[in-house]
Amino acid sequence: MNQFLSTPIEYLKGIGPAKAEVLKKELQLFTFNDLLFHFPYRHIDRSKVYKISELRPDMPYVQVKGTLKNLRTLGTKGGQRLVAEMHDKTGVIELVWFQGHKWVKDSIQANKEYLAFGKPNEFNGTLNIVHPNLDDPEDAAIKKYLHIMPMYNCTERMKARGIDSKAIMKWVNTLLMNPGFEVEECLSDAILQENNMISRKAALFSIHFPSNLALLAQAEHRLKFEEFFFIQLKLLRYKVKRHQLFNGIKLEIIGEYFNTFFERYLPFELTGAQKRVLKEIRIDVKRGIQMNRLVQGDVGSGKTVVALMSMLMTIDNGYQACMMAPTEILATQHYETISSLLKDMPVRVKLLMGSTPAREKKKVYEQLEQGELDILIGTHALIESKVVFKNLGMAIVDEQHRFGVEQRARLWQKNTYPPHVLVMTATPIPRTLAMTLYGDLDTSVIDELPAGRKPIQTILRYDSSRLAVYGFMKTEIKKGRQIYIVYPLIEESEKMDYKNLVDGYEGICKEFPEPTYQVSILHGRMKTAEKEFEMNRFIRGETNIMVATTVIEVGVNVPNASVMIVESAQKFGLSQLHQLRGRVGRGADQSYCILMSDVKQSTEAKQRLKTMVETTDGFKIAEADLKLRGPGQLEGTAQSGILDLKIGDLSKDTAILALARNVAQSILDSDPNLQQDVNKPMAKFEAIYRKTAKWGRIS
Ligand code: ADP
Numbered sequence: 001m002n003q004f005l006s007t008p009i010e011y012l013k014g015i016g017p018a019k020a021e022v023l024k025k026e027l028q029l030f031t032f033n034d035l036l037f038h039f040p041y042r043h044i045d046r047s048k049v050y051k052i053s054e055l056r057p058d059m060p061y062v063q064v065k066g067t068l069k070n071l072r073t074l075g076t077k078g079g080q081r082l083v084a085e086m087h088d089k090t091g092v093i094e095l096v097w098f099q100g101h102k103w104v105k106d107s108i109q110a111n112k113e114y115l116a117f118g119k120p121n122e123f124n125g126t127l128n129i130v131h132p133n134l135d136d137p138e139d140a141a142i143k144k145y146l147h148i149m150p151m152y153n154c155t156e157r158m159k160a161r162g163i164d165s166k167a168i169m170k171w172v173n174t175l176l177m178n179p180g181f182e183v184e185e186c187l188s189d190a191i192l193q194e195n196n197m198i199s200r201k202a203a204l205f206s207i208h209f210p211s212n213l214a215l216l217a218q219a220e221h222r223l224k225f226e227e228f229f230f231i232q233l234k235l236l237r238y239k240v241k242r243h244q245l246f247n248g249i250k251l252e253i254i255g256e257y258f259n260t261f262f263e264r265y266l267p268f269e270l271t272g273a274q275k276r277v278l279k280e281i282r283i284d285v286k287r288g289i290q291m292n293r294l295v296q297g298d299v300g301s302g303k304t305v306v307a308l309m310s311m312l313m314t315i316d317n318g319y320q321a322c323m324m325a326p327t328e329i330l331a332t333q334h335y336e337t338i339s340s341l342l343k344d345m346p347v348r349v350k351l352l353m354g355s356t357p358a359r360e361k362k363k364v365y366e367q368l369e370q371g372e373l374d375i376l377i378g379t380h381a382l383i384e385s386k387v388v389f390k391n392l393g394m395a396i397v398d399e400q401h402r403f404g405v406e407q408r409a410r411l412w413q414k415n416t417y418p419p420h421v422l423v424m425t426a427t428p429i430p431r432t433l434a435m436t437l438y439g440d441l442d443t444s445v446i447d448e449l450p451a452g453r454k455p456i457q458t459i460l461r462y463d464s465s466r467l468a469v470y471g472f473m474k475t476e477i478k479k480g481r482q483i484y485i486v487y488p489l490i491e492e493s494e495k496m497d498y499k500n501l502v503d504g505y506e507g508i509c510k511e512f513p514e515p516t517y518q519v520s521i522l523h524g525r526m527k528t529a530e531k532e533f534e535m536n537r538f539i540r541g542e543t544n545i546m547v548a549t550t551v552i553e554v555g556v557n558v559p560n561a562s563v564m565i566v567e568s569a570q571k572f573g574l575s576q577l578h579q580l581r582g583r584v585g586r587g588a589d590q591s592y593c594i595l596m597s598d599v600k601q602s603t604e605a606k607q608r609l610k611t612m613v614e615t616t617d618g619f620k621i622a623e624a625d626l627k628l629r630g631p632g633q634l635e636g637t638a639q640s641g642i643l644d645l646k647i648g649d650l651s652k653d654t655a656i657l658a659l660a661r662n663v664a665q666s667i668l669d670s671d672p673n674l675q676q677d678v679n680k681p682m683a684k685f686e687a688i689y690r691k692t693a694k695w696g697r698i699s
């Protein structure tokens with residue numbers, strides 16, 4: 001940043017110390033540069049001035065010009081509003097302010113001409129505009145930018161101190177017009193030319209004051225590109241650095257363990273996608289570079305066996321492997337699946353969890369250190385400091401969105417050299433998010449379900465058809481199938497949820513009485529042993545119905561369960577619904593997901609349920625989720641400040657992000673340390689971006 005731009009904001013003409021205080025507090029604007037990067041949230045086209053007689057209540061934002069008359073404050077204290085009339089030759093419209101009216105009143109005058117900008121409404125048969133923007137048509141700055149005018153975010157507190165969007169507009173204008181104003185280019189000429197982008201200076205000017213909409217679009221494009229580019233450059237450089245720093249463990253051979261398993265014990269034919277991903281992993285681990293790979297595969301796509309075979313690859317080369325799961329239920333299930341698949345092979349597998357008895361734990365620690373264990377499966381207990389491997393070659397993290405960044409990082413400390421890391425997730429991540437959140441990982445996608453699976457039928461039902469749903473359940477149970485019923489669990493109202501669950505359970509027990517039917521219940525308040533007992537009864541097929549909260553959400557695999565009923569489905573998020581639905585459809589039978597919902601629901605909830613009924617494609621669902629909720633809300637992203645973007649939008653800017661990543665990659669391919677002269681501008685800016693960026697390193 002040059003000296004001019006680092007000037008404290010109070011030195012800008014018109015601001016001064018008092019207003020600067022407000023800007024610092026409310027918008028964290030400290031320097032000229034901060035103000036320059038306080039981009040408008042939108043622009044309004046004010047080239048057209050309507051006649052008052054032309055206004056209709058269904059019109060979007062409009063501008064009218066007229067004289068203010070009859071200013072008055074109405075209502076009692078607390079509920080006061082300021083009302084004025086605006087007259088032109090063709091008619092009258094009412095202007096109303098509910099907030100900040102004292103300030104408005106002081107800043108406007110009756111019998112003077114104004115430009116009013118806002119959305120026309122109808123109230124009690126009269127046309128009005130609530131909280132219009134009023135401008136003096138003779139104001140030079142207004143005249144100048146009347147065409148396409150920037151609108152800036154302002155808080156109520158700022159408005160109370162007389163700082164509104166217009167004030168900011170004027171300051172930005174002052175800044176841009178200052179003879180000392182200069183910005184340095186941060187992209188090479190080559191990048192600009194090849195991608196047809198305008199200069200940084202031009203973009204920063206036009207993002208505020210574009211002379212036409214095409215220029216605004218170019219400015220946005222350029223600045224979004226820049227933002228994405230430096231994030232990608234940084235992530236990709238982590239990867240380069242990691243490769244330069246660490247020699248990965250070489251897993252060169254495919255040996256006895258892998259081959260015996262593949263030839264004799266693998267109970268099914270691998271899908272093409274599973275084979276491809278295993279090949280990608282194989283290439284990674286034998287080249288002497290530490291692997292950091294994300295495996296995305298929709299629920300039921302068969303990630304467990306890919307994990308297992310990668311671990312066999314590892315022990316074929318004389319190393320140990322471990323696999324972490326987010327819950328004890330899931331870890332136990334992995335342990336059972338894997339030990340049963342390996343039961344006729346001399347592979348030493350153990351399970352380690354928080355609830356493992358102390359004596360057993362101690363034994364596991366010893367065996368690990370002595371190299372008497374080949375595969376360790378478990379929960380967070382695996383990353384406790386007491387756990388020391390003799391020679392860990394590969395760490396697999398299942399359903400990683402429940403593992404924090406630091407927890408994953410701790411895997412590194414298990415060895416003097418880092419093990420290969422395989423991160424598996426069934427939460428499909430939109431491409432933009434994957435590129436940003438896991439931009440330094442390589443990714444593999446299992447995009448194919450095992451053959452013979454019938455697509456799950458998803459049905460939306462209202463409470464009024466509950467009896468019909470019970471009837472359907474009975475038919476399915478008669479066929480030998482099992483059923484999940486899931487209740488929402490939302491922390492703020494845990495008590496209520498618990499009551500709903502218990503009421504629901506009692507209702508089901510009445511409708512499905514013993515001894516004909518057996519019903520299990522599973523929820524977070526139960527002790528681990530109780531949970532396991534109930535879960536195991538269901539897994540073994542001893543109970544017909546499992547009434548549960550979302551504790552069963554992740555990973556649980558009961559192929560005979562063919563019906564998933566989600567109660568109050570409108571309360572669940574999309575990715576959660578998708579996860580839940582993925583609990584069924586794992587066997588050869590036709591499976592069903594029944595979403596029970598209130599008739600009354602928000603538009604967003606309606607959209608979610610509609611999406612669920614329409615598609616079973618996890619990626620489509622993830623994209624829809626991103627559009628509905630925005631990136632900050634998605635599971636697993638909250639801890640990552642990486643999503644605090646200034647101008648880029650991960651739900652819309654897929655193409656720009658992909659472009660930025662490609663450009664960054666191709667630059668690093670030819671100049672991994674950014675030492676060439678042409679790349680000097682980027683090297684310099686990368687350092688600045690690195691300092692200001694808030695996010696931590698991933699893995
Ligand atoms: P997820 O990817 O959700 O972790 P799992 O690994 O639990 O999926 O696999 C789901 C089910 O599909 C399991 O019962 C597993 O045995 C089975 N499965 C996995 N791969 C195949 C395959 N290639 N052919 C048939 N069944 C498979």
Ligand code: MG
Nearest residue numbers: 303304398555
């Ligand atoms: Mg799984």
